[in-house]
Amino acid sequence: MNSLQLEMKGITKSFSEEEVLKKVNFNSYKGEVHALLGVNGAGKSTLIKILSGLYVKDYGEIFIDKEFCNYSNPHEAIEKGIATVYQEPEVISSFNGYENIFLGYENIDKKKGKFFTVIKREKMKKEAEKLLKSFPVNINLNKPVSFYTPLEREVILILRALSKKMKILILDEPTSFLTKNEKNTLFELIRILKKGGVSIIYISHRLEEIEEIADRITILRAGKNVATIDLNKDKKNSKEIVELMLGKKLQDLYPEKRSYFGDIILSVRNLSIDYKFSDINFDLRKGRILGIFGLLGSGIIELSKALFGIERVSSGDIIKGGKKINLKGPKDAIKNGIFEIPIDRRIEGLIGDESVAFNVSISNLKRISGFIGHIFKNKERDEVVKMVNDLNINPPDINKDVLLLSGGNQQKVVIGKALYSEADIYIFVEPTVGVDIGAKAAIYKKIRELSNEYGVIIISSDCEEIYCVCDELMVMYKGVCKKKDSTDSCSLEEMLLYACSERNGL
């Protein structure tokens, strides 16, 4: 066996009293691809950010080449030989290939004590081409990076890492934006790097890729190690892996489901946005919460934007009340009775520095105003107080600045705003991100209540949330609908498997 390149022991990290990593161990051998797996919120990205120096661990030790390392910023991590390629490659798009490779390290002669460096383009280019030669890809290094394909950009970053004599390469969802052929090329590169003795940490939701490329896998769940499996010795199938990722117990957080089939309130036919998602079809009924589940790169966020008019669709129809509706912006969607509770409440939901009342009534100011828009303050106060009590917003002070509230209560304000619009279709996008358990249960209960009278869609990458709250289910993978079913007749494992893989069945 090769020697141990990286060892992380007992890594612990908390964010404001919430422990996201609990004594996690992780190690990696020379020339090995080690995949890190877990559902959203399991702690994968926190662990990676600690390794790459973006976060500082609270407890634990990191050894590189059996040498104890203590670093606290990305620059020091790079010096230790740790390179990271993120989902969206960090390049300067107006610079060309070799300039990006040597970005920040233009001093390629390594002369010390120089205050500034004169850039030697020819030498830089030669060095870059030398690095590129070892790979089976042909990239024009003279072109600005903005003309590159996603794969070429990733290769540039890998070359950047190579130029710094990296030992450990972290690939975070590297295939999210790649085609199948590009993925194969990337895997070839990874195999070449393996031969060169680099240890690769591979993060992906796509299980068949992991089976294809990984030597070992480590599974995290709720910030703890669940298992580390050597795939060369112990062949696990996807189903077993998914079971390990999920664990068994589901929290007692979710409202009871009811089987009430109401009328169809919204239909979507062959909806597509080029390069994002294609041919989405569904019917939304009153009484049946529709869950749309997918992971990063699945197109669910783009779909949510299309349904609210934020992104224009390329083709297909949205049909409400028997009529085709054309959404040119959120204003049109709201006019047609569709309101979305957006993914990022601070950026897309709340108007900061303003009161709860301001934020709730903003979605439907007609309700509290008369001639030339005169606002009846008393009417506003009464209606918002009712909403605050109804949603149990704490503290129940309608004049409080929204940014003073906790995450859960902020989310309730955003929901209050949506309800205030008196829409008949509510789209919740990742409704409980950064929300504490108590508020979570209350939000689910409210969503369930709403579904009796209105159409409700939840769009989320949290599999448990979709499975336990929704009645109908749609799973997306790479912009395509992989499965439609009721959540009663589909298991949670099955659902996650569809979201993680190309295959169509167990």
Added chain:
Amino acid sequence: MNIKNFIKNNKILIIYFVILAVLIIFFSKIQENFITVRNIKNLLRHTTRNAFAALGLTFVIIVGHNDLSFGLIGCLSAMTTSFMIALGQNAIVSIIIGLLIGAICGLLNGYIIARFKLPDIVVTIGSGAIAFGLSYLYSKGAFIYDNFLTSGILGINDISILGIPFPVILLLIIFLVCFYFLNKTTIGRKFYATGENIIAATYSGINVRTFIIAAFILSASLGSLSTIIETAFQGRGNVKTGMILLLPSYATVYLGRAIFGKPTVNGSLIASIFIAVILNGLTLMNMPFYVSNLILSIVLLIALILSKLSLSARRKKLG
């Protein structure tokens, strides 16, 4: 108890008035003609010219943008009005045409910035230069005097009602209308929502583009009103009338923002008095224009820092 609460809640406002009082006492001590009927009229003249433009600019700042062109657009409007007068046109018609030209320039500013999502500063540098260039076309830059005395245009500056000059009355009317719309109606809510979080405002169904365009129209029109009244005061069309508006207006709006914690028309109105006192006092002391500009710039920077500090203090409280 009530007085205590009032002091507690309006600390900055009280400090502001104390400083203003100190400033007035200072000027009246070193210049005996500071508090005379004649000078108070002058002071009101400075206040109104500056306040009209600042009220308009306030809307642009509320929607989170910048406008560097309203003064130069004002030059174009003032020259247009003067030209109309010289052609023998009725005074009221001439004024309305001048204001319309200003409004159209503001509309173009707002449309270009909101529709193409272009940087406001660069766009308004360009549009301001265009407007200023166009204002030279009427007379190649020379003063326009023709028909000024007979047309009746001087009236909009000279008329007094119950001893109060007409520009002051007009300012108060416009202020009250702006105040009402910004604070008591849905339109004001939408202006503020657009500026504070344009994405959340869009997602709430607000047509943000309309409000950005409206803000630029108001800024250019009120800038034009300021220069047209100044034209009536001077009794001649002068291409450079609006050139001096930019710095005092910005100083006014940001001083108002520092007092109330966000851009408001009441803040701008109150701050315009302060700016006018400084300008007027320095003029009486025979200070050249560059000294007043220097002092105004310092006021602007201090106001900027203060409004940032009050914001950070609030954010800190938020934790």
